[in-house]
Amino acid sequence: MCFSVRPYGRPDVTTVKAIISFYQSSIGKKWIVALTGLVLVGFVTGHMIGNLQIFLGQEPINKYATFLQGLGELLWVIRGVLFACLGLHIVTTVLLTIQNAAATPQKYAVTKSQAATIAAKTMAISGTIILAFLIFHLLHFTAQTIHPEWQGWHDAEGRHDVYSLVIVGFQNPLATGFYLLGVFLLCMHLSHGIQSFIQTLGLRSRKIADPLTTASPYLAGLLFLGYAAIPVASILGILKPLH
Amino acid sequence: MSDTLNLTLKVWRQKNAGTPGKFVEYPAKNIPTDCSFLEMLDIVNETLVQQNIEPIAFDHDCREGICGMCSLVINGVAHGPERATTTCQLHMRHFKDGDTIYVEPWRVGAFPLIKDLIVDRSSYDRIQQAGGFITARAGSAPDANSVPIPKQNADSAMDAAACIGCGACAAACPNSSAMLFVAAKVSHLALLPQGQPERTRRALKMVTTMDKEGFGNCTNYYECEAVCPAEIKSSFISMLNREYAFAAVRDGVSVI
């Protein structure tokens, strides 16, 4: 391979420079937002499917949790990737938002939206609240700093009793309220975000454009239902803690 | 003959870029519903001249929806309430007697204001100069039928090429993004075999210039598509995103 001959006459550009200039460009940044968004969507979807095992009973969910814990270093790699994506997603969207604000120094006296949805217009707000929610959520369930006593809960097989602590956690109306809000905003974020990454990654063609744009909020809605089911079931007593 | 309307206009007046502007209210009386929005402004201007008030400056030329010179944000919508219609082709039958109409210029950082409702859109020209062309010296072209082009491609290229360069896309975009325009230009040439040799270079340079001119980024609001008088589809923006990424990859890891 020879990296020096460039057919369109930019011999000065090295691969590193090309990557930097890609990130510096508006479209490059959008690709980063979309790619990291896509990874996060993947996580969010997987996380939901995993969590929904709680409806199968204590056994499967605790087994699943133990399995995840057992990944050891791999778990940290996954977490690392997710955090990196989240970080990159946030940094890049902040940059984009600043640039966008600067591009329109004077606002209109009257504006009448013709196409943009509320979800689209509130991406930055929903994103910021999601971030706050994420931090709380991690402290709540992952690090368990809010309820250190949960660390000691175990099921019959001696596994950490995730099943019970999740349900107990959600029996607190405040926590559940915030959780529902967070999940709602996340799904709102995604009702725009899903079709948006398809558009940004250049996957959209005229024929699939409309169905996907239409489907995006429904997919987000499904995610919401999936996520909301656990706290709602907990608070209504459909799911009961065994601890 | 046609019916008439009485309207109240709130028009942005600004002497030049250096002087602050403001809205000024003018009555528009006895406006025939058959006349166009610009003809309505002509009528108002005629009355202003009678009162020794300097007429409202607004850009226009062909008045048949093709040159892209006319602009105006009318009650918050670029080119006014009719879809796929330029301001010059917007007719007053779409308004009601007694309406109050706000008339504002394109408000885009990269389109600095010149006077009243007139802005400087030369940033679009500079984007085009950066790469929106096929280098083909007069006299060097092969026979036009030597390269058959599938009708579908030619038609899609034509769909993109229909852009009139009016700037409504950036004007309507909350981020002042010029993506629909650039997408139309890049796609038009990328869809044709003649456009292939300069494809990479074109996408890179046009997008770089677009950024340099200070346009915002695309958040996929699709406001541009909704106001575009030439009905350029936002799927071309997706195509531009693809074109640009491929171009960047070819640029970054060129294998020959």
Add this chain to the structure above:
Amino acid sequence: MATLDSKIPSGPLEKKWEKHKFDSKLVNPANRRKYTIIVVGSGLAGASAAASLGEMGYNVKCFCYQDSPRRAHSIAAQGGINAAKNYQNDGDSVQRLFYDTIKGGDFRAREANVYRLAEVSSSIIDQCTALGVPFAREYGGLLANRSFGGAQVSRTFYARGQTGQQLLIGAYSGLCAQIAAGTVTMFPRTEMLDLVVVDGHAKGIVVRDMVTGKIEAHAGDTVILATGGYGNVFYLSTNAKGCNVTATWRAHKKGAFFANPCYTQIHPTCIPVHGDFQSKLTLMSESLRNDGRVWVPKKKEDCGKPPGEIAEEDRDYYLERKYPSFGNLAPRDISSRAAKQVCDEGRGIGSTKLGVYLDFSAAIKRLGENVIRERYGNLFDMYHKITGEDAYKVPMRIFPAVHYTMGGLWVDYNLMSNLPGLHVLGEANFSDHGANRLGASALMQGLADGYFVLPYTISNYLVTQAGKKVGTDHPEFVKAIEEVKARTEKLLSIKGKRSVDSFHRELGLLLWDKCGMGRTEASLKDALAKIPKIREEFWTNVNVLGDGNDLNQSLEMAGRVADFLEFGELMCLDALERRESCGGHFREEFQFEDGEAKRDDEHFAHVAAWENVGEVAKSVRHIEPLNYENVHLAVRSYK
């Protein structure tokens, strides 16, 4: 006359251009950048010329009054562009395109120019395709054609209903490449207000920066005007609002002869006028006549009825009746006049009775609505936007409107005016269309001039100018700037009672009435008496508000209207002196019994080129005889 040497090369018609190209002088590539070429206009003619000259290495400065060169009025052309490609295998050839154009022009064009136009037409399509113009194609991927008025072959290339736009974007993109390369400097929003002549040679222009109001000069080795037509002298026309005669008129006043100003084309298919507020007329492409049938009611009483209630046998498809072989595709002048005739008979339709129907119901029945939509969708949409009517359901209402001007500055075979150093291209010159232009031939001519003619011929002049550069500090430049400034100040200082527009309307109405589709000695004399009065009032009673150091649209228009007020007089003068009917010039005194135009080849087979000697009324009429060696002058028949 010595001053009107058309410089047509000797030899057989088909060899003239080849021979001329060989005989032409060349400028060494290394020397080209030493020549500065001023191109005024960025339409098809100007943009193609500026781009080609830039590619060749000349130092080009290009000017236009719009905010971007891409908006020149060429953009509005809908129908298509002709070329003798014979892709349809229907018997087309250079010879046939040549003959159709000469005949279409009612035998008032130069054979050699027209032949050259037909010869290079093919290369234009190649060039535009290479530039990425998305011409319509067939499923096999090859180019499609449609037929146009005045021809019995399908030789018109098109890009939906936006051919002019696509061609201009092509030419503009080529221009952009040269701007980026630094060979062309573009000056948008810059209006040419005078030509500078030094020692009898055109050496520069005076312009006004329309944003800052600054008046300044640009010097060059030659000046090219590609500033379009003067149809706006009629106020209402299919031209853009900014189209003007200023550039060519100023050049005329500096010594360039104005040829055949009375040849104006009235296009048969425009949307009828519907009120006093109307600011322009909109063309519905002639291509519509491929599938639309033109009719009016046979009986006057029926004219008020909705078209659907008029029975088939009560409709008069007058074009099909009068011109069975060309039918609805009869040439423009003939179709327009036929419409005028039926309206004069009281059979016009619509509220003003100045309209005829263009009916698609038969075609929709035969081909289906979708095919019609595919062919003309954007035109139907445009019609709907303007009139609020759905032409798929009710017939369109159309009426003729001023559309194109065949007259223009006189040029020789090199496209140079009698004023050395001044080249004129596109609609601004008089060269190729005689007394009537065929549809789809103006785009062809503009691009032919800019891509394939001028780049060869310009060097003939340039080689004579080596070492004869003048700068803008030359006294002639200083004087021209002062004159333009004085005129601008004068316009601003009158502060009378009437708007610029009101004068323009008044002039336009008068000319449409007296020097429009039909002209008589009496009407022309009447106009000639009235125009100076309007002009006088203009210069004492116009109200131009604002100041000169700023963007000022009233001031811009005032300058243009002032020139129209002079030019209109010359147009009437020319119409008066041409005592025959030919093409777009219809003198009612000269017609056959059936209403067809009656030419007078014995006395008027010539170009009338006017010289300005101060007052317009005293202009001197020069003659360039037209010698037909290859075609036989015949009564033009489309029956």
